[in-house]
Amino acid sequence: MSSNTNTDIWLAGAFAAFTVDLLVYPLDTLKTRLQSEDYQKLYKNVDGTSKRTLFRGLYQGVGSIILITIPSSGAFFTTYEALKSGINAAVPPNSTLYLPQPAVHAAASAGAELVSCAILTPAEVLKQNAQMLSSGKRGSTSLQVLRQFRSNPARLWRGYTALAARNLPFTGLQFPIFEYLKERFMKSRKAKKGGDPVDGIAERAWITAVSAGIAxxxxxxxxxxxxxxxxxxxxxxxxxxxPVPSRPDAKSKATTLLYQGAQGARKSGFTVAREIIGKEGIRGLFRGALLRAGWTALGSGLYLGCYEGGRFYLEGRRESINEGDHVMERDWSKVKVGVGGSRSHDTVKKSAWQED
Incomplete structure (x- = not known):
């Protein structure tokens, strides 16, 4: 890992994001439609069966999310690796201030998510609205949705608070478990190989993918x-x-911000959650949970597996280039250091004890 540069991490993260978005995007579209307020009206027949439109246009909005996910993922992994290394350097294992590794991984992933979400939110808004468009419309669904925001582009950042509120606990749970499982699996695999390091790209990617999928x-x-x-x-x-909900007893600015949310959102997450529970019960908050857990297992496994494989490949390639440097290839066995005559030998006299 020490041979990786920020460019390596960016490239590995971008490659992972691009690969995963293409493969699991249809599952993400289905999840969005299941969780939408109009799911019953748009995608359910009277007899309870699903309409065919539920499974049409599953790649709607994929262009916008791919374009933004690449820099967003690069920013996430760069920030995550930097924070993880920085925290470990500031709080070494043998210092008086003890900080367990799960806490380090949780803090590093939280900081990385805040940076990533700021880049990702507009694309996420475009993507989810594009996923709900009728599949019969022609042209780019992302551009069609973007026209809805021409009068008020700031609405593209509505949901940043909700996105960060989702991703912070998600990564705070996932990455400590992921790092722990990966370390255990690596040690187990190393023991089976008789103590030899796990240096195969495919092998490391597979162990990483399994760990990430479970977490x-x-x-x-x-x-x-x-x-x-x-x-x-x-x-x-x-x-x-x-619409702005009535709140006559809201007196302080802090209460208004909590109730109305941030980034100009008219309803806060608390308000939306309360409405869902009132209409659909607790089950409404877990709509699409099984599908989300399944596609996240697949997506996280591919995402972090591709990232680890790409990062390890770039690390090995960089090390091989360094080992092949022309300076290192010189035959230093023929170079004599401190042996032989020089002009100083002719001018410096021997000491008295050297005369004997």
Missing amino acids: GSGSAWITTPIDVVKTRIMLAAGSGDD
């Missing part, structure tokens, strides 16, 4: 209620259907 599925299930709220807020931002 991601459980974390996704737990944070599904926040994901449902985030989906409703972002869909409301696209439709403009987000």
Whole structure:
């Protein structure tokens, strides 16, 4: 890992994001439609069966999310690796201030998510609204949705608070479990190989993918209620259907901000969650939980597996280039250091004890 540069991490993260978005995007579209407020009306028949439209246009909005996910993922991994190294350097294992590794991983992932979400939120709003468009419309669904925000572009950042509120606990749970499982699996594999290091790219990627899949599925299930709220807020931002709820007893600015949310959102996450419970019960907050856990297991496994494989490949390539440097290739065995005559030998006299 010491041979990796920020460019390596950016490239590995971007490659992982691009690969995963193409493969699991249809599952993400289905999850968005399941969690939408209009799911029953748009995608359910009277007899309870699903309409065919539920499974049409599953790649709607993929262009916008791929374009933004690449820099967003690069920013996440760069920040995560930097924070993890920085915290470990500031609080070494043998210092008087003890900080367990799970706490280090949780803090590093939280800081990385705040940076990533700031870049990702507009694309996430566009994506989720594009996923709900009728598949019969021609042209780019992302551009069609973008036209809805021309009069008020600030609405593209509605849902940043909800997105961060979902991703912070998600990564805070996932990454400590992921790092722990990966370390255990690496040690177990190393022991089976007789103490030899696990240096195969495919082998490291597979261990990383399994660890990430296990950690991601459980974390996704737990944070599904926040994901449902985030989906409703972002869909409301696209439709403009987000009236200000009456709050006559709200006197302080802090209370108003908590109630109305941040980034100009008209309804806070608390308000949306309360409405969901009132209409659909607790089960409404867990709508799509099984699908989300399944596609997150697949997506996280591919995402971090591709990232680890790409990062390890770039690390090995950089080390091989350094080993092949022309300076290091010189035959130093023929170079004599401190042996032989020089002009100083002719001018410096021997000491008295050297005369004997």
